[in-house]
Amino acid sequence: MNQQRGNFLQVFFRAVTGLVDSFAIVLLHLFRRPITEEYPEFKRVLPARARARIILTRDPEGEERCVACFLCSAVCPVSCISMVAAEREDGRRWAPWFRINFARCIYCGLCEEACPTLAIQLTPHFEFCEYDILTLVAEKEDLLVDHGGKNREYNFYRHAGVAMVGAKGTHASEAPPVDLKSNMP
Amino acid sequence: MSTWTAGLIILIVKLAVVLVVLLLLAAYLVYAERRLLARLQIRLGPNRAGPWGLLQPLADIIKLLTKEDTVPAGADRPIFLLAPAVVAGTALLIFAVVPFGAGWQWQGRPIPGVISDLNVGLLYVFALSSLGVYGVALGGWASNSKYSLLGGIRGAAQMISYELALGLSLAPVVMAAGSFSLVDIVQAQANYPFLLTQPLSFLLFLISGMAEIKRIPFDIPEAENELVAGYHTEYSGMRFGLYFLGEYVTMVVLGGLVAVFFLGGWRGPWLPPLVWFFVKVGAMVLVMIWIRAALPRLRYDQLMMFCWKFLIPLALLNIMAVGGLLLWARA
Numbered sequence: 001m002n003q004q005r006g007n008f009l010q011v012f013f014r015a016v017t018g019l020v021d022s023f024a025i026v027l028l029h030l031f032r033r034p035i036t037e038e039y040p041e042f043k044r045v046l047p048a049r050a051r052a053r054i055i056l057t058r059d060p061e062g063e064e065r066c067v068a069c070f071l072c073s074a075v076c077p078v079s080c081i082s083m084v085a086a087e088r089e090d091g092r093r094w095a096p097w098f099r100i101n102f103a104r105c106i107y108c109g110l111c112e113e114a115c116p117t118l119a120i121q122l123t124p125h126f127e128f129c130e131y132d133i134l135t136l137v138a139e140k141e142d143l144l145v146d147h148g149g150k151n152r153e154y155n156f157y158r159h160a161g162v163a164m165v166g167a168k169g170t171h172a173s174e175a176p177p178v179d180l181k182s183n184m185p
Numbered sequence: 186m187s188t189w190t191a192g193l194i195i196l197i198v199k200l201a202v203v204l205v206v207l208l209l210l211a212a213y214l215v216y217a218e219r220r221l222l223a224r225l226q227i228r229l230g231p232n233r234a235g236p237w238g239l240l241q242p243l244a245d246i247i248k249l250l251t252k253e254d255t256v257p258a259g260a261d262r263p264i265f266l267l268a269p270a271v272v273a274g275t276a277l278l279i280f281a282v283v284p285f286g287a288g289w290q291w292q293g294r295p296i297p298g299v300i301s302d303l304n305v306g307l308l309y310v311f312a313l314s315s316l317g318v319y320g321v322a323l324g325g326w327a328s329n330s331k332y333s334l335l336g337g338i339r340g341a342a343q344m345i346s347y348e349l350a351l352g353l354s355l356a357p358v359v360m361a362a363g364s365f366s367l368v369d370i371v372q373a374q375a376n377y378p379f380l381l382t383q384p385l386s387f388l389l390f391l392i393s394g395m396a397e398i399k400r401i402p403f404d405i406p407e408a409e410n411e412l413v414a415g416y417h418t419e420y421s422g423m424r425f426g427l428y429f430l431g432e433y434v435t436m437v438v439l440g441g442l443v444a445v446f447f448l449g450g451w452r453g454p455w456l457p458p459l460v461w462f463f464v465k466v467g468a469m470v471l472v473m474i475w476i477r478a479a480l481p482r483l484r485y486d487q488l489m490m491f492c493w494k495f496l497i498p499l500a501l502l503n504i505m506a507v508g509g510l511l512l513w514a515r516a
Contacts, residue, residue, distance in 0.1 A: 019479075019480075022479045022480065023475065023476075023479045025479075026225045026226075026475065026478045026479040027225070027475070029224070029225050029226065029227050030221075030224050030225055032227055033227075034223070034224065034227050034228050034229045035227050035228070036228050036229040038229070
């Protein structure tokens, strides 16, 4: 037992007041309004960056932002994102199908961070429980929205251009392509 | 023959009534504790099932009954299955000697306000509360889990130690009443409750009683921050429910014992005896909930030191003082 400083009476007094204080404060709490927010009746407004249901956004022209680069799918720690990539006639990449299994998703937000085109974004909407787990698998039409999410102005292709003009290695400040078959420097 | 049958029927009806009331009390005590504790912590507590959450105990019972009853691999199966019944059974049996009313008349037959007026009622109480240790220790041991085992060992050590203080704290009451029978002890408090003459015994009994029923600040056998849930970690379904039930029944029983030994049992002005008894039990139970909200858990060594180095010597001194005073008063 660690000895407290002071003579016996002081220690005794401190112990007793400590006990009485704790009892009194607890009793006073009885007459305070509970601070509980009762959830289904009271819904607190969540911050815009709260991480819940995932959406696929569109650029200001109304085109899909997703370029099917697989970065979100690769970074996903629970592998809940799958897609297939295709290229349009004008060279623009897109995902013919895009699937997120919300039954596996852990809402970590890594896909959003990995996305180079701001296509995949997390929203604060978290109330989508289901009795059947298979109904939690969201297809592209369930995910796609008709706005730009957190950044409505950003348009990836305005920075990158859609299709490549000219052969590889012929553009400004571009090195010639590496010949993989040769190990000469 | 007919009087014998009538007595048997009265006894069975009384047993059934007391059992049902006790179980209902225990179930609603869980609700009361959760609600009150929540308010003491500025929360709301369960308020969804029925008006003000009043159907919560029912929901809990349905949940516990329909849950899977799992037995861990490597558990000592028969002991594991039986241990919860020991806790709940001993808790319910203690109430058999607690007088809860002055007695009634029915068709000229007296119905005593107690199930069984044992002349060694106090010893019976101690014997059963010692038996309750087996439920904790065996349940913890048979679970084949280190947390359960630690909880069981702690429970056994704590309950055996505090049993001494519990017994010693009641010796002055027995000396003052001159009887081991709980009915006689209530009779002896006809003029004034023993709380007035023996406040130290009351405090000692309340503290060691709280330790005996493993409530905060003495809940180290289940210490959920260290031992998951202590001795009932591995229990599920209604077996866990039996442990839970036993805990809350012992809470009611401890309230009843405090009322009988120190608050004058069912005695009191204006109100009928049965109401007075329930008022006193309720008050003691509320105090226990209040203590739970206000105090932290003791450490294991503090708990043991408190019992052996403080409570037991104090209880012995108390016995000597009360004994001396009684002799002086007689002389």
